[in-house]
Amino acid sequence: MISEKxxxxxxxxxxxxDAYFSCRPEKPCVIAEDFFRGDAVNVQNxxxxxxxxxxxxxxxxxxxxxxxxxxxxxxxxxxxxxxPETNNETALQNIARKIAACNRCRLCGGRxxxxxxxxxxxxxxxxxxxxxxxxxxxxxxxxxxxxxxLLDKMxxxxxxxxxxxxxxxxxxxxxxxxxxxxxPDEAEACRSFLDAQIGILKPRxxxxxxxxAAQNILxxxxxxxxxxxxxxEYRGIPLLPTYHPSALLRNEDLKRPAWEDLxxxxxxxxxxxxxxxxxxxxxxxxASTQNRNQN
Ligand code: URA
Numbered sequence: 640m641i642s643e644k645x646x647x648x649x650x651x652x653x654x655x656x657d658a659y660f661s662c663r664p665e666k667p668c669v670i671a672e673d674f675f676r677g678d679a680v681n682v683q684n685x686x687x688x689x690x691x692x693x694x695x696x697x698x699x700x701x702x703x704x705x706x707x708x709x710x711x712x713x714x715x716x717x718x719x720x721x722x723p724e725t726n727n728e729t730a731l732q733n734i735a736r737k738i739a740a741c742n743r744c745r746l747c748g749g750r751x752x753x754x755x756x757x758x759x760x761x762x763x764x765x766x767x768x769x770x771x772x773x774x775x776x777x778x779x780x781x782x783x784x785x786x787x788x789l790l791d792k793m794x795x796x797x798x799x800x801x802x803x804x805x806x807x808x809x810x811x812x813x814x815x816x817x818x819x820x821x822x823p824d825e826a827e828a829c830r831s832f833l834d835a836q837i838g839i840l841k842p843r844x845x846x847x848x849x850x851x852a853a854q855n856i857l858x859x860x861x862x863x864x865x866x867x868x869x870x871x872e873y874r875g876i877p878l879l880p881t882y883h884p885s886a887l888l889r890n891e892d893l894k895r896p897a898w899e900d901l902x903x904x905x906x907x908x909x910x911x912x913x914x915x916x917x918x919x920x921x922x923x924x925x926a927s928t929q930n931r932n933q934n
Contacts, residue, residue, distance in 0.1 A: 716798070716800070716803040716804065717763070717798060717803075717804055717912070717914050717915075717916060718759070718761075718763075718803050718804050719759075719761045719762065719763050719804060719843075720761075721761075722760075722761035722840075722841060723761070724759070724760045724761050727760035727761055727839050727840065728760040730839045731755075731756075731760055731836065731839055731840075734755060734832060734835050734836060734839070735753075735755040735756075737832070738753045738755045738812045738832055739753045739755075741753070741812070741813075741829075741832075743828040743829070744813075744824060744825045744828040744829070745825070746811060746813035746814065746815060746821075746825055747813055749813070749814065749816050750776060750813040750814055751776045751777055751779075751814075752776055752777070752778065752779035753779065753812050753813055754770075754771040754775050754776065754779055754780060754781050754809060754812050754813070754814075755808070755812055755832070755836075756781060756806055756807060756808030756809070756812075756836060757780050757781055757801055757806070757807055758801040758802075758805050758806030758807050759801075759802070759803060759804060759805065759806060760806070760839075760840070761840070762804055762805050762806040762840055762842050763799075763804045763805070763842065763843050763844065763908065763912065764794075764799055764804060764805045764806075764842055764843065764844050764845070764846060764908070765805070765806050765807075765808065765836075765837065765840055765842035765844075765845045765846070765876075766790070766794070766805055766806070766807045766808075766845075766846045766848060767807075767808055767809065767810065767833070767845060767846070767847045767848065767852045767856060768781060768782060768790075768807065768808070768809045768810070768848050768849065768852055768883070769809060769810055769811070769820070769821065769848075769849050769851040769852055769883065770809045770810055770811035770812075770813070770814065770815055770821050770851070771809060771811075771812070771813065771814040772784055772786075772814065772818050773814070773818070774787070775787075775814065776813075776814035781807045781808065781809050782801075782807055782884075785885075785888060786883065786884040786885040786888060787884075789884035789887060789888060790807075790848065790884045793884060793897065793901060795918075796898070796901060796918070797901050797902070797904065797905040797908075797916050797917075797918075798905075798915075798916040798917065798918055799916065806836075806840050806842065808833060808836055809833075809852075810826050810829065810830075810833065810851060810852055810855045810856075811825050811826055811829045812829055812832060813829075820851055821851060821855075826851075826855045830855075834874075837873075837874060837876070841876075842876060843876070843877075843908065843911050843912065844876065844877050844878070844879070844904065844907060844908055844911065845873060845876050845877070845878040845879070846878075846879055846881065846904055847878055847879070847880045847881070848880075848881060848882070848883045848884065849863065849882065849883025849885070849886065850862065850863040850866075850883070852880070852883075853866045853867075853880035854866075856873050856878065857871055857873070857878075857880075863880060863882065863883075863886075866880040867880050867881050867882060867896065867900055868880075868881065868896065868899060868900045868903060870903075870907065877907060877911075879900060879903065879904050879907070881897055881900035881901065881904070882896070882897045882900075905917075
């Protein structure tokens, strides 16, 4: 187990996750466990909690900390300003209402709640998952169970959050029974909702988590091991497939490649926006990034 003293000695140019993955090949998940299991997102203003279908608007009061092994440091969030929030919010709520009334496929019969999506209405990033599980079905929000907590930590590692600069949606908006994979006709029936959401949100980048999301969006049967870490385009928007957080929970060996994917994603986001999405432990100087509210 690496000590706090060791961590202090790691150059500030090297992120905690980077350091972790590179310095302990014989037991490659000690720091990553801490990293991903830590309290990565600290929502300081509960009133700003996002609502299904749309989200709160003033994200600036929320800070994220990505490293619980070092003293917490507030990270300036990078939010988008070129997209109007209000119109998007109304349009997203309209889609959420249509989803709630949908009976296009058999999944409507087993649902407790529909799960349209959650996040800011003018996101830089859209995260696409597979479909709701039991927790999500009960709450009507995507990624609220264990996989959701890990997803939040993965996003926080590159200064992204559903509370400030992301929207999270699924391929299907109703829970498949016993968490089985969505069937092709179910994904097809739900597709226009996702496409309508993308049309409103106009994200700068899309992160597709897991095989089902990547294969459906890209209309391919290629496996996730081949798709991950490569950029594709969907409707003119760059899209990167990576592993689903549930897969990382099942197999810790996937954390390293997932972190490589996230760094690639961050680099493209920085290239597109001209802004930094590094957290303080990931910057040369250790200083917070200074680019809030721009893109
Ligand atoms: N897994 C998903 O793909 N989506 C969710 O909303 C929850 C778990």
